[in-house]
Amino acid sequence: MAQVTFDTIGKTYPNxxxxxxxxxxxxxxxEFAVLVGPSGCGKSTLLRMVAGLEEITSGELSIAGRVVNDVDPADRDIAMVFQNYALYPHMTVRRNIGYGLKNRGTSKQEIAAKVDEAASLLNLRDYLDRKPSQLSGGQRQRVAMGRAIVRDPALFLFDEPLSNLDAKLRNQMRIEIKALQRRLGVTSIYVTHDQVEAMTMADRIIVMNEGRIEQIGTPSEVYHSPATEFVASFMGAPPMNLMPAELDGGQVRLFGATIGETTHTGDVRAGVRPEDFLPDPEGTLMMNVEIIEExxxxxxxxxxxxDTSVTVQVNNENGAGVGPIKLSIKPGAACLFDRKSGQRL
Structure with missing residues (x-):
């Protein structure tokens, strides 16, 4: 198991x-760390820098205590699983899994033993003599993982490995990858733009936006205590409701209802998760329900x-219909953000 340390790591292109x-x-x-963020936020660039596929232009990257800025990818003791599987179509599953070991000069006996072990781990024993074209998307992804496992690396890198799969298979593979990583105990960095994947798989999430890290924390920390408005709006399905709030003598008011106190004096915005609104006949917030999603x-x-659009989550026994409904907010559930900086107060 390897520790990975990023010391003022940066990437600037020649332009x-x-x-x-x-x-x-x-x-x-x-640790299973997940880099998550929208397209173009820098997460894949960061992963490729760890892999040695992208030059590091500032700072130092260390893997297992060794600075690897100038170390060739093949000598970094890593294994990478790609989005497109990167399998050799003319080779069988057996040969695909063992190909990297063969290039290293590993003996045939050791290759056979490692391939058999990986195939057992990934439920691929019945497919070892098939070609990739004869496999489903999930099976191809398992083959790609098998090729990484046999190398016995210090670090696994996953570059959006599930984005080509359908929703049901993606859910299944999420569980399989997480269970496999826990069983092997290998440090792993996983890149995705899917915040549900990040929430369900990560030990810690690194939320990225426009080339910078917005927040690092456990899934619970990132969800319940977002550091910025961006994190609040990006993490969660549906996302946190962000609404203009007013300050009145240190009290925070949301559409006339007092929801907290602050010493802040600037413009603020309140954030409330959909499940933290409560239908309440005595509530002081009046919502006009327009659409109900079952x-x-x-x-x-x-x-x-x-005049602010909001989403409220209720249990399936709640009989609310289209039209007005009174709401309250769970005590302590509202977040407060500075409108200028987007930082949580």
């Missing part, structure tokens, strides 16, 4: 574009508070 602003953080041995275990009420 002056700063793809990754200098940043410092660490990934602990055996999701089985719960329902989403879409409408407006004042």
């Amino acid at each position: 002056g574009f700063e793809a990754l602003k200098p940043t410092s953080f660490g990934i602990e041995p055996g 999701l089985g275990a719960h329902r989403l009420l879409h409408g407006t508070l004042g």
